Amino acid sequence: MNAHAYVALTGKGKYKEAMDVILRNLPFPGAIGRICPHPCESACRRGEVEAPVSICALKRFVADQVDIEDLPIPEIEKLDEKVAIIGAGPAGLTAAHSLALEGYQVTVFEALPVAGGMLRVGIPDYRLPPEVLEKEIRAVTRLGVEIKFNTALGRDITMDELRAQGFKAIYLAIGAHKSMRLNIDNEDAEGVVHGVDFLRQVNLGEITKLEGNAVIVGGGDVAIDAARCALRVGAEKVSILYRRSREEMPARENEVEDALAEDIEIQFLTAPKKVVTTANKVSGIECVKMELGEPDASGRRRPVEVPSSEFVVETNLVIPAIGQAPDSSFLAETAGVALSPKGTIEADDVTFATNVDGVFAGGDGQTGPWIAIGAVAAGKEAAISISRYLKGEDLRAGREHVEVPQENFRAIPEDIEKRPRAEMATLPMAERKTSFVEVEQGLTEEQAKAEAEKCLNCMTCCECYQCVEACKAEAIDHSMQPETVTLDVGSIIAAPGFKSFDPSRFDTYSYANHPNVITSMEFERILSAGGPFQGHLIRPSDHKEPGKIAWLQCVGSRDINQCDNGYCSGVCCMYAIKEAVIAREHSKGPLDTALFFMDMRTYGKEFEQYYNRAKEGGVRFERCRVHSIDPVVGSDDLELRYATEDGRVEKENFDMVVLSIGLEPATGVAELAERLGIELDHYKFAKTSSFAPVSASCPGIYACGAFQEPKDIPCSVMEASAAAGAAASRLAEARHTLVKEKTFPEERDISAEETRIGVFVCKCGINIAGVVDVPKVAEYAETLPNVVYVQQNLFSCSQDAQDQLCEVIKEQNLNRVVVASCSARTHEPLFQETMRNSGLNKYLFEMTNIRDQCSWVHANDPDAATEKAKDLVRMAASRASIIEPLPMPSVSVTPVGLVVGGGVAGMVCALTIARQGFKVHIVEEKDRLGGQALKIKNSWKGESVPEYVSKLVDDVTGHENVEVHLNAKIKEVSGFVGNFETTIGLNGAGDAKKIEHGIVVLATGAHSIKPDEYLYGKNDRVFRWHELDEAWESDPVKNATSAVFIQCVGSREPERPHCSKICCTFSIQKAVELKKRNPDLNVYILYRDIRTYGEREDLYREARNRGVIFVRYDLENKPVVKDDGGALDVTVMDPVLQRPIILRPDFITLATGIESHGLEELAQLFKVPLSQDNFFLEVHMKLRPVDFAVDGAFVCGLAHFPKPIEESIAQAQAAAARAATILAQKDIEVEGVVSSVDQALCRGCGKCVDVCPFGAPELIELKDGIMVSHVREAMCKGCGACAVVCPTGAAAIRHFTDMQVLTMVEAALGG
Amino acid sequence: MSGEHEPKIVAFCCHWCAYAAADLAGVSRFQYPANIRVIRVMCSGRINPNFILKAFQLGADGVLVSG
Known part of the structure; x- marks a missing residue:
């Protein structure tokens, strides 16, 4: 029974839905909701707050709101099997209800003239009015359940007779209606009526009037019920005798209270000795006083007689009510059903099967007297068993009772308000004593809703299944179970991601208690079309459009005071700028955006330029420390207090504040790491080395993305490929062993067929159908020429719709398909695959977009959107009529790689390709391998670079798959993906060599600039980068008392706007090394922003702790270096002191910018683009960070962008992994939408060769100097520019021929 | 004809950029007038001047080549 769901639905006023939930398991909500002692409430966690939710009273409330007989009768498919149920009590009728819903033919045999069992004849009417129960029983019988009254098993019918009548299974739910006896003298005298017999006689109207007194013996519910009934039928004085004390009394507390309130006397510690009779009629009962002795087997103290304390209570009626038992003796005698010594029927705990085949038992008759809800549960289980029995299934499978530990409870809020339990109104006392009108009158609607809303929603989802009904695609399945799957693998890649920092703990930022202070993640949602305000930029508190928004950087990052995140999260500066820029684009009115930051860390590729554009576009950047955010009294605005760099405290008001929250290790990574046996670092990120940046500490396990360190999307995606490359290097032998090859049926030749178009109009749930009149569009489509079949789909892209499309194509013999749904850019490949699955060429498919171009953009004009959708379908159908199947040629792949550049990146890439089993060439301009890494001593983590490089060179030169060409240059390149042919010049271009290869990787590196400022080249104590390392042991450095580093030399300046990324970390690393060697050395770092992203921030903190002095300067006030008679003199404006300071260092190290060189020539040869900064430009920075737009390159x-050695290595592994996706294929399918040249029409003018950006057409000699154009299809991207420039019409583009485009123009304008 | 003049606009959109922009307008729920009909081509370089002339000849009030 799902109490959580019906409580939740009641709170929402969804009473019918709540009733449906209850009826899934309980056919008697009104009856049980009145009389149940609700053991469920003891489990309710609201009890930990003040008192459990009144679950039982809510159930009754729901039952009182919904007329059970008004609910629709479900459609039931009838089955032939007949089931007999003995007893129409709660167990029997619940089983009947479940079995009838399954379609079984159920007959219930009831000994009494009424149904309901103890609910009907054991519970007084003032607790459960018979009409409530009768209504609920009618709801069972209307399902087709037949009840035969006055038919007792053993008396009126036997088990054999039932079997003879065709009943295949029998359920014994006979209850416990036999009273236990006191076994005292005169117990059978006239005037002694046992408890359940008395209640039955009152309930059936056989006793309507009593005279004189009544004495009830016993302390349970039946005793109390009998006493209260006796009072109501006229007894003058009613007494209950109970042999123990009030504490031991098993009757429900509130029942005892009610009885006492009705003036019923209870004599505790009193036991009957004998019934006193006069002329065999009861005249009294002799009792004895008791006292409590030692505890008995039940743990209660045993009552012991007080000697000589006998006394007589005068009475006309004695009702012994000390317990009941089933009347079952006949079962053992006539049917061989095994009984317990207590007379209860023996049945299996789980299946409820008895020892007799096909006979099941449950309820009080099997358990002995127990609560009604227990009988209901037993009936439900018996129905499952009976159904399985009749189907011949295993009765027990999956049904063992397992205690599920409830570990995932939501925490109880600390500030929860305590609210008392709702109390029902009760009948006034005066009316109660004489009538059987119901005493408890139920909760009011207001009470019920308030009570329901007290639910703590411990499990979050209440499984009300409303979502199941709401989802038209039937995508939600609550019955799914976790599965344990064992996989045999050679490598594991761990990418559990991160969790965003929760700023609730920072009181000073008011996040937890002010709606207009939000996190950056929440702001992303606000900007999103699918977000809470549909992309409309408004603030949460009052939905006002904000005029001023502030961003606070470093919330939960670079902070070891308020949290333990000492690292820089690396992404927040950039995303905050992006959010500010997009917010300004979104905002209807003018929007003031301000970022409050310490260092602006825009160190990525083209990030600095984005930052500059944002500044120029009006985003404000305030370098400061924010002290607090406080609500502005009388408004929803917020006041920011912050300290500027020069120490002033400023205040400014904003409409909204966005907290740029950092990244933290994902929940559960510690457990994951332990299970995988890999180490985490002190921040709980995966521990890796600079030289194996995606390898976790256990061989064969790889870590990528923010699991390794906070990082942005381009870097994460790149590392993902790197991890794949590293994993594949270990698994070269296993490649292709687990591949399942996709096969398609043979393509149908449609050349002789008439055009038969099928049009499929998609509703996209309500995304299209909510605006566009889809049935009208479909109806219209039927009128279009060549259209022979039209169908509407709920979701055309769903798997079942795809399967069905495949079937329809075959059934209807379609040879063209039009789908009117969403974008061809995203979904065309899916439908094209289905075309191929149905035996059609994939180019016989046409798609038109009635969602992005109709329903979503004309949401306020459904008529216009519908008309436009019709036009689009007409255009698509007209084009579909003349599209043709196209060949999909494939080209073979040369499984050889070419890597240009023999630095660390080039070597790692080549080695990773080689280790995956492919031959690879390295072409290096210089006479040795190693590149820039030869100049570096240590990584920032302190690992030795020379050692690493020397081992890497050995590995590369020693690998059988690698061929190294030193002193070599690329001369000529031809060919295309899978089939390149490159000519290299060797030894000063004297010799040439041709290499055939399938892919190329460009890893030609970059270098640091030689500046012409700061006396570089003029004073021998002004170094750059490695020159400091080279001079490390020289006297001027060794004996120095003062050292200066100048950052951003030639970087982040107008002529070279990019940030060189590695300089801050390098200079701080060197500063720390200097300080370690000589703590007395004064080290100054003159910087613009410190960009020690990720865990490099630790190094920055260490430098400050060691006393390195950081002085910030602006581009407008660059430091000035002078040669003062051989001594160095540096003047810099200190922004904190607001005055120039003069330093006299012994040497200066310049962090000079990193730039590429000589990329233009390679870019032209391989037809790849360069970025604004003159680095190679990938096809997509985030999604394809190591791919060029040209396939196979x-x-x-460093040729991609300046980066530290660990990132170069990861990127090299990534490029190798991407390259292997091509090298591993035997041949590649080439796109069919390519151009072709009719050589009979071609006059060889070469215009197509000139216009093609991809070099696909070439002029070839047909014969005797006659030149014609020929298209290399693998290089053609299908743009069609050649078809436009061709003066003769010889060049044409397939699938977009003039006719095919013009027919759409005609259709667009012809409607 | 009823009410104001509704111009008919034909738009040739490059699959890679302008058509993607039309998708983005959809995803972003930008609302714009319903009198434009988009024809997808693989590149705006595919647009033969004849296509534009043909559109005007058939009654288009405007032609947008976007790519």
Whole structure:
């Protein structure tokens, strides 16, 4: 029984839905909701607050709101099997209800003239009015259940007779209606009526009037019920005798209270000795006083007689009510059903099967007297068993009772308000004593809703299944179970991601208690079309459009005071700028956006330029420390207090504040790491080395993305490929062993067929159908020429719709398909695959977009949107009529790689390709391998670079698959993906060599600039980068007392706007090394922003702790270096002191910018683009960070952008992994939408060769100097520019021929 | 004809950029007038001047080539 769901639905006023939930398991909500002692409430966690939710009273409330007989009768498919149920009590009728719903033919045999069992004849009417129960029983019988009254098993019918009548299974639910005896003298005298017999006689109207006194013996519910009934039928004085004390009394507390309130006397510690009779009629009962002795087997103290304390209570009626038992003796005698010594029927705990085949038992008759809800549960279980029995299934499978530990409870809020339990109104006392009118009158609607809303929603989802009904695609399945799957793998890649920092704990930022202070993640949602305000930029508190928004950087990052996140999260500066820029685009009115930051860390590729554009576009950047955010009294605005760099405290008001929250290790990573046996670092990110950046500490396990360190999307995606490359290097032998090859049926030749178009109009749930009149569009489509079949789909892209499309194509013999739904950009490949699955060429498919171009953009004009959708379908159908099947040629792949550049990136890439089993060439301009890494001593983590490089060179040169060409240059390139042919010049271009290869990786590196400022080249104590390392042991450095580093030399300046990314970390690393060697050395770092992203921030903190002095300067006030008679003199404006300071260092190290060189020539040869900064430009920074737009060409290392050695290595592994996706294929399918040249029409003018950006057409000699154009299809991207420039019409583009485009123009304008 | 003049606009959109922009307008729920009909081509370089002339000849009031 799902109490959580019906309580939740009641709170929402959804009473019918709540009733449906209850009726899933309980056919008698009104009856049980009145009389149940509700053991469920003891489990309710609201009890930990003040008192459990009144679950039982809510059930009754729901039952009182919904007329059970008004609910629709479900459609039931009738089955032939007949089931006999003995006893129409709660167990029997619940089983009948479940079995009838399954379609079984159920007959219930009831000994009494009424149904309901103890609910009907054991519970007084003032607790459960008979009409409530009768109504609920009628709701069972209307399902087809037949009840035969006055028919007792053993008396009126036997089990054999039932079997003879065709009943295949029998359920014994006979209850416990036999009273236990006191076994005292005169117990059978006239005037002694046992408890359940008395209640039955009153309930059936056989006793309507009593005279004189009544004495009830016993302390249970039946005793109390009998006493209260006796009072109501006229007894003058009613007494209950109970042999123990009030504490031991088993009757429900509130029942005892009610009895006492009705003036019923209870004599505790009193036991009967004998019934006193006069002329065999009861005249009294002799009792004895008791006292409590030692505890008995039940743990209660045993009552012991007080000697000589006998006394007589005068009475006309004695009602012994000390317990009941089933009347079952006949079962053992006549049917061989096994009984317990107590007379209860023996049945299996789980299946409720008895020892007799096909006979089941449950309820009080099997358990002995127990609560009604227990009988209901037993009936439900018996129905499952009986159904399985009749189907010949295993009765027990999956039904063992398992205690599920409830570990995932939501925490109880600390500030929860305590609210008392709702109390029902009761009948006034005066009316109660004489009538059987119901005493408890139920909760009011207001009470019920308030009570329901007290639910703590411990499990979050209440499984009300409203979502199941709401989801038209039937995608939600609550019955899914977790599965344990064992996989045999050679590598594991761990990418559990991150969790965003929760700023609730920062009181000073008011996040937890002010709606207009939100996190950056929440702001992303506000900007999103699918977000809470449909992309409309408004603030949460009052939905006002904000005029001023502030962003606070470093919330939960670079902070070891208020949290333990000492690292920089690396992404927040950039995303905050992006959010500010997009917010300004979204905002209808003018929007003031301000970022409050310490260092602006825009260190990624083209990030600095984005930052500059944002500044120029009006985003404000305030370098400061924010002290607090406080609500502005009398408004929903917020006041920001912050300290500027020069120490002033400023205040400014904003409409909204966005907290740029950092990234934290994902929940559960510690457990994951332990299970995988890999180490985490001190921040709980995966521990990796600079030289194996995606390898976790256990061989064969790889870590990528924010699991390794906070990082942005481009870096995460790149690392994902790197992890794949590293994993594949270990698994080269296993490649292709688990591949399932996709096969398609043979393509149908449609050349002789008449055009038969099928049109499928998609509703996209309500995304289209909510605006566009889809039935009208479908109806219209039927009128279009060549259209022979039209169908509407709920979701055309769903798997079942795809399967069905495949069937329809075959059934209807379609040879063209039009789908009117969403974008061809996203969904065309899916439908094209289905076309192929149905035996059609994939180019016989046409798609038109009635969602993005109709319903979503004309939401306020459904008529216009519908008309437009019709036009679009007409255009698509007209084009579909003349599209043709196209060949999909494939080209073979040369499984050889070419890597240009022999630095660390080039070597790692080549080695990763080689280790995956492919031959690879390295072409290096210089006479040795190693590149820039040869100049570096240590990584920032302190690992030795020379050692690493020397081992890497050995590995590369020693690998059988690698061929190294030193002193070599690329001369000529031809061919295309899978089939490149490159000519390299060797030894100063004297010799040439041709290499055939399938892919190319460009890893040509970059270098640091030689500046012409700060006396570089003029004073021998002004170094750059490695020159400091080279001079490390020289006297000027060794004996120095003062050292200066100048950052951003030649970077982030107008002529070279990019950030060189590695300089801050390098200079701080060197500063720390200097300080370690000589703590007395004064080290100054003159910087613009410190960009020690990720865990490099630890290094920055260490430098400050060691006393390195950081002085910030602006581009407008760059430091000035002078040669003062051989001594160095540096003047810099200190922004904190607001005055220039003069330093006299012994040497200066310049962090000079990193730039590429000589990429233009390679870019032209391989037809790949360069970025604004003159680095190689990938096809998509986030989604394909190492791929070029030209198929088969990849990039890695410094030639892509300045980066530290660990990122170069990861990128090299990534490029190798991407390259292998091509090298591993025997041949590649080439797109069919390519151009072709009719050589009979071609006059060889070469215009197509000139216009093609991809170099696909070439002029070839047909014969005797006659030149014609020929298209290399693998290089053609299908743009069609050649078809436009061709003066003769020889060049044409397939699938977009003039006719095919013009027919759409005609259709667009012809409607 | 009823009410104001509704111009008919034909738009040739490049699959890679302008058509993607039309998708983005949809995803972003930008509302714009319903009198434009988009024809997808693989590149705006595919647009033969004849296509534009043909559109005007058949009654288009405007032609948008976007890519």
